[in-house]
Amino acid sequence: MKINGNEIRPGNVIQHQGGLWAAVKINAVKPGKGPAYAQVELKNLETGSKLNERFRASETVERVRLEQKDHTYLYAEGDMLVFMDAESYEQINIHKDMIGDRTAFLQDGMAVIVESHEGRAIGVQLPEQVTLEIVDTEPTVKGQTASSSYKPSTVDNGLRVMVPPYMTVGEKIIVNTETMEYVKRAD
Structure with missing residues (x-):
C-alpha cells in the first residue's frame, strides 16, 4: 500500500x-x-x-502489512528458538538474534506473537510484562526502606534487575520486557 x-x-x-x-x-x-x-x-x-x-x-x-500469528514458545535448540503455531501446531525455528537480549524472558509455554512477511518470520513480540522470582539480592539495611534507592538483584532467568530495598530472595516480581525494569511486586 x-x-x-x-x-x-x-x-x-x-x-x-x-x-x-x-x-x-x-x-x-x-x-x-x-x-x-x-x-x-x-x-x-x-x-x-x-x-x-x-x-x-x-x-x-x-x-x-505484517502478518501476526499467535505462537507458543517451546524450547531453545542451539542458536535457534522453537515456536509452535497456536492454530496449526506447525513448528518454526527463529534465530536468537531476532529477539536479542529479551531472549532471557522466554519461558516454556509462553504465548508470543510472531510477525512475518511473505511467509518469513521477521519479529517476535513478547508479552509486555513477565513474572520472575528473585534468587539473589543484598540484605535490607534497617532504615533504608524510606528512601527511594533501589538495590541490585538477580532473578531466576539470570538478569540483574534493580528492585526496592524491602524485596527479599524468593519474592516474585513483575518486570517490563522492553525496558528490563522492575514494575511491581507480583500478587
Whole structure:
C-alpha cells in the first residue's frame, strides 16, 4: 500500500532500499524556505541497523502489512528458538538474534506473537510484562526502606534487575520486557 512520505507514523513498516524498515521516531520539519518534510528514524527489521531519512510529502513509500500469528514458545535448540503455531501446531525455528537480549524472558509455554512477511518470520513480540522470582539480592539495611534507592538483584532467568530495598530472595516480581525494569511486586 503506497502512502505519502508525511503519513509515516511510529511503528509503521515500510519497504525502503530493498529491505523492511520500521519507523521508530518521526519529526515533522517545516523549514522557513522550501517544502516541509518528515525526518524519520528507521530500524532495519532484518539486521537491526538504524538509518535517518527525509521524506517529503510529494514522495510515496510502500507501507508493508505484517502478518501476526499467535505462537507458543517451546524450547531453545542451539542458536535457534522453537515456536509452535497456536492454530496449526506447525513448528518454526527463529534465530536468537531476532529477539536479542529479551531472549532471557522466554519461558516454556509462553504465548508470543510472531510477525512475518511473505511467509518469513521477521519479529517476535513478547508479552509486555513477565513474572520472575528473585534468587539473589543484598540484605535490607534497617532504615533504608524510606528512601527511594533501589538495590541490585538477580532473578531466576539470570538478569540483574534493580528492585526496592524491602524485596527479599524468593519474592516474585513483575518486570517490563522492553525496558528490563522492575514494575511491581507480583500478587
